[in-house]
Structure formats: structure tokens, C-alpha cells
Amino acid sequence: MSVIAAKSKKTDTLSNLVRDPALFISVIVVWAFLGLFVLFPIIKILIITFTEGGHFNLSGFIKILSKKYTMIAGWNSILLGALVGLCGTALGFFFAFTSVRANLPKWWSRLLDWAIILPLISPPFTMAITVIFSFGPRGLITHSLLGMDQFNVYGMWSTLFAETITYFPISYITLKGILGGIDPTVEDMAFSLGSSRWDVFRKVTLPLSTAGLANSFLLLFAASLADFATPLILAGNSFPLLPTEAFLQITGLFDMKGGSVLSFILLIPSLAVFFLQRYWVGRRNLVTITGKSGSQTKFKSVGNKTRYLFLSVCLLTVIFILYFYILLLFASLIKAFGADNTFTLTHYKVIFTRGRDVIKDTLIISISGMLLGGLYGVVVGYITAKKKFLSRRLMEIIAMVNYALPGTIVGIAYLITFNKSPFLLTGTALIIIICNVAKYGAYGIRSTVAILQQIHPGIEEASLSLGASSIYTFRRITVPLVLPGLFSGLGIVFIRSMTAISAAIFLVSLNWNLITVSILENMTELHLGVSAAFSVFVVVVVFAVITGISFCLKLLRQPGAMRMTSLFGA
Amino acid sequence: MESVDIKLENLVKTYMHQIKGRIAAVNGVSLTVEPGELLTLLGPSGCGKTTTMRMLAGFEEPDSGKVFIGSEDVTSQMANQRDIGFVFQNYALFPHLSVYENVAYGLKVRGYVKRDIKDRIVEALALVKLDGYEEQFPHQMSGGEQQRVALARAVVIKPKVLLLDEPLSNLDAKLRISTRGEIRNLQKSLSISTLYVTHDQEEAMAISDRIIVMDHGDIIQIGTAEELYYNPQTEFVAKFIGAINAVPAKIVSRGTESAVVEIEGKQFSVSNVTKKVRTGDNVDVLLRPEAIRLNEADSGTEITATVAERSFLGDRVDYTVESNSFRIKVSLYDSFGQLTFKCNQKVGVILDEKRMKILER
Numbered sequence: 001m002s003v004i005a006a007k008s009k010k011t012d013t014l015s016n017l018v019r020d021p022a023l024f025i026s027v028i029v030v031w032a033f034l035g036l037f038v039l040f041p042i043i044k045i046l047i048i049t050f051t052e053g054g055h056f057n058l059s060g061f062i063k064i065l066s067k068k069y070t071m072i073a074g075w076n077s078i079l080l081g082a083l084v085g086l087c088g089t090a091l092g093f094f095f096a097f098t099s100v101r102a103n104l105p106k107w108w109s110r111l112l113d114w115a116i117i118l119p120l121i122s123p124p125f126t127m128a129i130t131v132i133f134s135f136g137p138r139g140l141i142t143h144s145l146l147g148m149d150q151f152n153v154y155g156m157w158s159t160l161f162a163e164t165i166t167y168f169p170i171s172y173i174t175l176k177g178i179l180g181g182i183d184p185t186v187e188d189m190a191f192s193l194g195s196s197r198w199d200v201f202r203k204v205t206l207p208l209s210t211a212g213l214a215n216s217f218l219l220l221f222a223a224s225l226a227d228f229a230t231p232l233i234l235a236g237n238s239f240p241l242l243p244t245e246a247f248l249q250i251t252g253l254f255d256m257k258g259g260s261v262l263s264f265i266l267l268i269p270s271l272a273v274f275f276l277q278r279y280w281v282g283r284r285n286l287v288t289i290t291g292k293s294g295s296q297t298k299f300k301s302v303g304n305k306t307r308y309l310f311l312s313v314c315l316l317t318v319i320f321i322l323y324f325y326i327l328l329l330f331a332s333l334i335k336a337f338g339a340d341n342t343f344t345l346t347h348y349k350v351i352f353t354r355g356r357d358v359i360k361d362t363l364i365i366s367i368s369g370m371l372l373g374g375l376y377g378v379v380v381g382y383i384t385a386k387k388k389f390l391s392r393r394l395m396e397i398i399a400m401v402n403y404a405l406p407g408t409i410v411g412i413a414y415l416i417t418f419n420k421s422p423f424l425l426t427g428t429a430l431i432i433i434i435c436n437v438a439k440y441g442a443y444g445i446r447s448t449v450a451i452l453q454q455i456h457p458g459i460e461e462a463s464l465s466l467g468a469s470s471i472y473t474f475r476r477i478t479v480p481l482v483l484p485g486l487f488s489g490l491g492i493v494f495i496r497s498m499t500a501i502s503a504a505i506f507l508v509s510l511n512w513n514l515i516t517v518s519i520l521e522n523m524t525e526l527h528l529g530v531s532a533a534f535s536v537f538v539v540v541v542v543f544a545v546i547t548g549i550s551f552c553l554k555l556l557r558q559p560g561a562m563r564m565t566s567l568f569g570a
Numbered sequence: 571m572e573s574v575d576i577k578l579e580n581l582v583k584t585y586m587h588q589i590k591g592r593i594a595a596v597n598g599v600s601l602t603v604e605p606g607e608l609l610t611l612l613g614p615s616g617c618g619k620t621t622t623m624r625m626l627a628g629f630e631e632p633d634s635g636k637v638f639i640g641s642e643d644v645t646s647q648m649a650n651q652r653d654i655g656f657v658f659q660n661y662a663l664f665p666h667l668s669v670y671e672n673v674a675y676g677l678k679v680r681g682y683v684k685r686d687i688k689d690r691i692v693e694a695l696a697l698v699k700l701d702g703y704e705e706q707f708p709h710q711m712s713g714g715e716q717q718r719v720a721l722a723r724a725v726v727i728k729p730k731v732l733l734l735d736e737p738l739s740n741l742d743a744k745l746r747i748s749t750r751g752e753i754r755n756l757q758k759s760l761s762i763s764t765l766y767v768t769h770d771q772e773e774a775m776a777i778s779d780r781i782i783v784m785d786h787g788d789i790i791q792i793g794t795a796e797e798l799y800y801n802p803q804t805e806f807v808a809k810f811i812g813a814i815n816a817v818p819a820k821i822v823s824r825g826t827e828s829a830v831v832e833i834e835g836k837q838f839s840v841s842n843v844t845k846k847v848r849t850g851d852n853v854d855v856l857l858r859p860e861a862i863r864l865n866e867a868d869s870g871t872e873i874t875a876t877v878a879e880r881s882f883l884g885d886r887v888d889y890t891v892e893s894n895s896f897r898i899k900v901s902l903y904d905s906f907g908q909l910t911f912k913c914n915q916k917v918g919v920i921l922d923e924k925r926m927k928i929l930e931r
Contacts, residue, residue, distance in 0.1 A: 456660060456662060458658040458659075458660055458662035459662045459663075459664060459665075461627075461629050461649065461656070461658070461662065462656065462658060462662040462663075462664070462723075463664070463675070464628075464629070464648070464649040464650045465627060465629075465649050465650070465654055465655070465656035465724075465733075466650075466655075466675050466676030466679055466723070466724075466727060467650045467651075467653070467676055467679045467680055467727065468650055468675070468676075468679045469650055470650075472679065476675075477664055480666045481665070481666060
């Protein structure tokens, strides 16, 4: 009997495809997309890395691998990733602990949340630019304040600093969820058994957060590994890293093979971290939501003195972050940073006249990416979370691959894959849009899945039991309920399309350019004011979009529907 | 509308369990719900009762077996083709729709015109005593009210079959009792063939025409509440339906359908013995707590024992009494204090031999 049953299980998932034509078509379309825009480019990188003249050949690969520079770049990338992971997690935990445990007034935690969201929604190298403004050769702090002329800002420490400030919010969001999930009565229990505050922290709170800390470390490690813009601005010649080296191989030396090999080397730790995070740490979360946590008890784990200490450190960091943004605004409004502090609107005039096309291109690409990415996220999220069909689990994984890979790899892969017919896409807007959809659509998938998981399966079954078809159910029940997920998915795809650079920099062309790439170009040409003005523009647009979406979410929230707590819910 | 019968034939459903491998959730279940009958599937969690109901609803596909509603074989039909009304344990109300829209949902799907929809909703809401709640949303209502919306939504489409999956388990004890009465009245007045799933034996007994006791994917016994209570075929049923004591005894003689057993030196004659027990066998005698009385142990003819525990429950007092060979529960329905015993008091135990059932050990 068990054999029959096993067979029927398999035919079950197959017969679902046959019985449900809408599902069948969606699965085919999604697989075609994933095949062409996720798997094919990666295979192409592997082919270029491991073949020579159409035959399997390792000599080119080994030659590049054994170059001293490659080794150093690889080692540096991993070292920097680990350091960013450690420092960012420590800072994130400190903030999360303060926010969750220090019994802050509401407006205080709001302030923390908003200040911390700034680095998340800015172009990834905003922090790098402001570090130059502060500590560079003509920096506000090093040059103007301290009068140091020989200070060298470029290298590992400044990169580490900028990346830590940029990425620690990821850690903050992850750990805030974990710490907030610990039932305060558990800590009360430890107190009642005679533990001191320090003991409670050491023996209860910290062990319960271990999985979250590991998760945060891996997320930051991956973010640093993938970061391209920060090191391009800050790392300098003495501190080569894999993504920047790959970029220089391709744009500087037009060496596709070298770029591919470096991408491949970068691919290994990235995928390792992705799977480690997804299948190991992700399943080791000790904070389980069981039983009733209706207790209204307050956290007592932070004493009054400690509380003020924590608050001051957080406040100082927040002021520091705000200082960087004010500096950015300042730099965009003066004639020449570090030389002439006269107020001017010239830089804005420049970006809205000479830069108008770039702004237009970026908005077109971001908005189309947002719409397509949102649709993609909802469709893939819905079918992988709700439907049973052959290849469902594989689709789940493959759909996350481009999201997990550093943008540099994706950019190089697209560049070498889509530069000749029948897939000639180089130079079009489409290639950038597709790249964004395949990479950032993953956020849409995740937010859709998250909200679908909150909808009890009984609700859709109830609709079926009342005689509704699956399409009617989807339209009348599922869509209204996942709308918040769709909107936050849309928002994130838009924000990422506006701010991303690591993949897009390989895909821009004379016809289609992006603001982020322009910022970088202006930085290297020392048009600091224009860079700053562009950056301010991006931050403002993104902020406006976030506010707009939050408003829409409130407006569209069906009575009784689930709340989408955060646009960036980790 | 005329009531139809429901037939399940040899339904099998297996699952892959991570540790245990392939296990049968439902192991060849066959049953019939007579037209207009309320049949309950009763059993502990994991016994297969919900899976059986979900296969009847069309939410799960059986590995093998057939489902009939009336004379129609619906095994291969989807849930939305089967004409059922389903009430979920958590009600599964559509959170974004008002009470009116929730109840209207099934009618709209069926293409009713606005006028008819309105009339039927008014009727259905009156039936569950929710008139005036049309514009409310589920999250604005109490659990009991939500439950009644779910009920109205299921019956308003006048389905051939009503399926209720633990519909009362999220309500508090008092509300459970009043709601189950309402469900029963509604079901009777509409005369819908109904399958009801619960793990609560009291609820099952209160509401059902017949009860099916299930365990580990199998049907253990089918019968009315009385039949199951007074004539359980297995120890599992005896223990699951009401409280029961197993008193160790020895067969001293055996007739064709009777036997004489000895408990602590006292002999009792038990009739309707169907089990294959022989003289000299050690057996358990099953006896309900209310089939035992206690006295002051003065006549010398009773078994003597000591009161170990005592709980006053208002309408009765429950005792646990211990002797050399047994520890049993006794319920005495006499709350006016005529017959009360204290802990550690010596008592006489009087066993009602007419109510004894013999179980092989």
C-alpha cells in the first residue's frame, strides 16, 4: 500500500499542474524567467571560468587564482566581511537591546528607528562619500577642524567604518525581532530565582539570542562581501577586494575571463553564507512563540544607570549618522567642498539640467522594475507558498539565488551573457530592469510569503467550500489580504532600483544611465557638489516613496487584515 | 430541500512522517451518514477524524477509497463542486469582509440576484440570532459571535452536507454548552446531513444521533451515545466515553453468556459476557464511577476501602477510594450532605453487578 501511496503523492503534485491551467502557465513562465535570467548567466560564468576555446581547461583559472593580487583580494574580502559582521552585529545588538529592553518612551524608539533606517535607504555609498567629506584630504574633521594635511583616509579601517555604519541597521532589525520575541516572564523567572541583572543577561538573554546573533553576522558578512561601491571609493590601492578587482578587470582591462574568475571566487563564500544562513542558522532560532504571552510585565533587565549609559551611546551614534546626512546636504549647497563654503544652488541646477536624462532614466527603470518586480514577487511568492507542484522547492531556492549573490557577479554574468544575439540586451533599459527584478523581486517574494503565512489556510478552504473557484478565491480573498505584502514588495524593489549600483554599473550604457553611477563618476571626477546633490535627491525621493507607501498601506489596509509591520522586516 | 445520505467507502490517507516514515492517518474508513442525521467523529488528536472530514469536504485527496454524497460519486470533485457547508475550528471568516459580505459570499458565487441574497442573509442571521450585525467586521466580534457567523455562512447556501470541524473548541465552557444546543436545533430544523468532529466526549454525546469513536486512523466503535456508554466494546472506548474504573477480578465460574467473578473475596454475577474468558482467568471488571456506592462499612458484607481523595463538585462528590487490590473513582450524586465521607475514612464499597463489563487482561 505504501508504494501506491508514494506514487499517488508524486502524481498529486503532477496532477495539480494538469488540473490547474493557471498554475501550469505561471510555473512555466516563472521557470522560463529563472532559467534565462538566473541559471543561464551563472552557467555562462562557469563556462568562461573553466573553459578555453570551447574545451574544459583549468590553466587560465589557476593562472589568475595564483596571482598574488587575487589571493590578497580574496583574503581581504573575507577579513573585511568578518570584521563588518562582528562590529555591525555588536552595534546592532547594542541598539536592539537598548530599544527593546531599556523601556524607552515611544518617541525615543521611533527616533532610533528612523535614524537607523537612513543608511538602509540611501545609495550604498552615501556613507563612503560622507567619510571622504569628513576625513578626506579636504575633510571637515581632518582638514578643517584638526588641520591634518597628511591624513590618509583610504584603506581597510575607513571601509570597515563606512560599511559597519551602513549595514548595522540590518543587524538591528534582525536582533530587535529576536530580543522582542523573548517573553519578559522568562527573564522575570530568572530574577525570581535570585539572578542578578548581569546573570540574567549572560545566562538567559544572550543564549536565547545566539541564533539571531549568528544570523546577523552572516547577513552582514554577505552584505560586506557584496558591497562594491564603498570599497571603490574608500579602499584605495592598498586594500584590494574581490568585487572592485573584478570591476577593474572588466572595465579597465576588458578582461572578461579575469572578471569571471574573480566573480567565481566571490561566488563560493557568498553561496556558502547563503545556504548556511538559510538552512542552518535560520532553523536554530530558540525563541519559539508557544503558549500565551499575554503578560503585561515590564522588562527589568536594565538598571537606571545602565539605561542612561546605553541611551547616551545610542544617541551619540544617531547624532553621528545624522551629522553625515547633514554634511551631505551641506556639501550639495556650497560652491566647493573644503575650499569655498559660499551657498549656491548650482549643483542642483546641474542635476536637473545636465543630469535630467539620468534622473529620467533612473525613474523609468525603477518604476518599471517596481511594477514587474512586485508582480513577480507576488506570483512566485504565492505559488511557492500556497501551491503544490513538481519543482516547487527548487523554484523557491533558485528564485533567491540572484538576491543572495553579490551584485558584481550578477552584473558581470549579465554582461557576458546578454551581449550577443539571440539574447542581445546590452545597452537597453530592459537588461537593467530585468536584473533588478530578478535580484530585488526576492524582497517581494519574501514579503508575500510572510503575509501568506499569516493567512490561515482555512480561509481559502472556506472560500472553496462555499463553491468558489480557485481563481475567484485568489481574486476576492487572497489578493485583498496580500495587498500590504505587495505594496511593501513594490516599495523595496523601487528603493533598491533607485539606490543599487553593483550590478547596474556593468549594464548602464550611453542610452541608459543611472543616478548612482553618475554619483560615482562625479566622485571620481571630483565634482563633489554634484555627487552630493544627486545623493540628496535620491534620499529625498526614496523617503517620499516610503512615506507614500506607508500611507497607502494604511489606506488600503482592509479592516481586520494583517499589518505589515515594517517595510524592511528582516 | 431533501436530505441526502453521505457514504465513505474504504478511505485511506497516508502521510510521510520525518521520523516514523509513511504513516496512515486514515486507515480504510467506511461510514454512512443517514439523511438528516448528525454523526460525530470522536477521538483523541491525531486519530484521523479531521483528515476523514477533510477528505469528505474535498480538501484532501484520498490515496484510495470513494466518497459519495447522495448517489453521486464525488471522489474526484474539488471542494467547490461538492455543495458542502464547512465550519472551521478557527471559523476562517474572511477578515476583510463584513458579516453581511461573509455570509453573502457563497450566494454571490452561486450567482444569486441581490434581492434574494439579502432575503436569505436576513433569514440566516436571524437563525443564528445575529440580526443587526450585518455591518460589523469579524475582528469586532466575540468568539461566540464569530462562530455563529461561520455557521450562518455555511448554512445560508443550503448545502447538501454540513461539516463541522471542532466548531466549539475556541469557546469558553459555558458558551460551548449553549452553542452546541443551538447548532443541534439548527441542524434539526434544516434537516441537513451533518458530520461533526470533536475530541470532547460530552459534546459528542450531547449533540449526536450517532457517534463514531476513532483511534489511530481506525473506526473503533459506532453507536448511539447510550450504546457507547453502557456497552463499550473495547477498553479504549470505555475510557474515552466517560470515566471508568478497571477493577482486577478472577473468574470463578463461567456460564454460556454469564460469569461469576470474585473481587476481594466477594462474588458477583455478571451477565452478557461475550469475551472468551475461562474459569480461573484474571480479568478487569469495568465499572462506571456512578455504578458504585459507598456506605459507612457497618454491615460487614461490603468490600472495605479507604477514602484517598475527595472533590466536591456541586452536583456530586467525586471520591477516590483504595483497597488492597484496587484504586477506583466513585461519584456520589448527593450534594445535600446526607452521605459524605472524609479523607482517610474507612468506607464500604458497594459494586452494582448489573453494570459490570468484563475485559480480558
